[in-house]
Amino acid sequence: MILEQKVAQQDNLIQRMKTGITGLDTILQGGIPQQSITLVSGPPGSGKSIFCFQFLYQGLKENEKVLYLTLDKKEDGLILQAKKLGIDFQESIEKGEAKFRYLNINKKLVYEAMSNEILSGQYQRIVLDSITPLSEMPMFIGNMENGNADYSFVDSEENTPSTSGPIRRRHLLFIMNALESSGSTAIITSELPMGSTNLSRDGISEFLADGVITLNFDPTMDRRKLSVMKMRNTKHTLKPQEIQITSGGITLQ
Numbered sequence: 001m002i003l004e005q006k007v008a009q010q011d012n013l014i015q016r017m018k019t020g021i022t023g024l025d026t027i028l029q030g031g032i033p034q035q036s037i038t039l040v041s042g043p044p045g046s047g048k049s050i051f052c053f054q055f056l057y058q059g060l061k062e063n064e065k066v067l068y069l070t071l072d073k074k075e076d077g078l079i080l081q082a083k084k085l086g087i088d089f090q091e092s093i094e095k096g097e098a099k100f101r102y103l104n105i106n107k108k109l110v111y112e113a114m115s116n117e118i119l120s121g122q123y124q125r126i127v128l129d130s131i132t133p134l135s136e137m138p139m140f141i142g143n144m145e146n147g148n149a150d151y152s153f154v155d156s157e158e159n160t161p162s163t164s165g166p167i168r169r170r171h172l173l174f175i176m177n178a179l180e181s182s183g184s185t186a187i188i189t190s191e192l193p194m195g196s197t198n199l200s201r202d203g204i205s206e207f208l209a210d211g212v213i214t215l216n217f218d219p220t221m222d223r224r225k226l227s228v229m230k231m232r233n234t235k236h237t238l239k240p241q242e243i244q245i246t247s248g249g250i251t252l253q
């Protein structure tokens, strides 16, 4: 078999999840690869949360179970925000098909709560909106004297917190590993300052994630853009795509 045929065959074997965003799946060979982690980053108001709503809602349409983890806003506000865009999660929440969970990063047990949710293994789609507060919080690591830096020692009260670069990487690795082990397809978001050309706030997530999508806008031209910067196992354009946010959510033009 010639190489091109082999590649085409492998392409067909990759299972993809539809994003629920009109036009995006077409430029992603059908959607995001199953069991991957995609980083969606952009400045405030660029549509990161709306992207997440649409991704989860698509899962519900396909009879999947979905989880929305948030570190910034309380569940009710997000559910209401989605409802205003015509995305009503209420019924699915009542039926146990969708779960919104606010995690307070000021609580020491945030890691345990988060891992328990992620690793419960019941969700096909998971959103973590956003990862930024988590990557900036101090980490508590215990029992280092044995050379044992197991993540189960996170949350130990006796040790000193640190916010250094390597610690930020450990935070992100911990969460990425949990998402990977869960077998879910995940979206994590990162908050970028206005005008930033970085791919994430922490400068690390873009290397750990399987895919990177950036959202941006040009206020003077009143235009919004979406760019697929990286998507493993996917042939895609790097060209920024014009998008619109309307009462139906994000659409590619």
Ligand SMILES: Nc1ncnc2c1ncn2[C@@H]1O[C@H](COP(=O)(O)OP(=O)(O)OP(=O)(O)O)[C@@H](O)[C@H]1O
Residues within 6 Å of the ligand: 042, 043, 044, 045, 046, 047, 048, 049, 050, 051, 085, 191, 245, 246, 247, 248
């Ligand atoms: N019905 C609508 N019609 C047009 N634009 C809308 C509509 N609803 C929301 N928007 C736009 O979407 C933006 C909010 O998007 P979203 O909450 O997803 O942003 P975000 O990237 O998550 O922001 P943040 O980082 O602050 O959480 C609003 O600021 C507005 O510009």
Ligand SMILES: [Mg+2]
Residues within 6 Å of the ligand: 048, 049, 050, 129
């Ligand atoms: Mg948001």
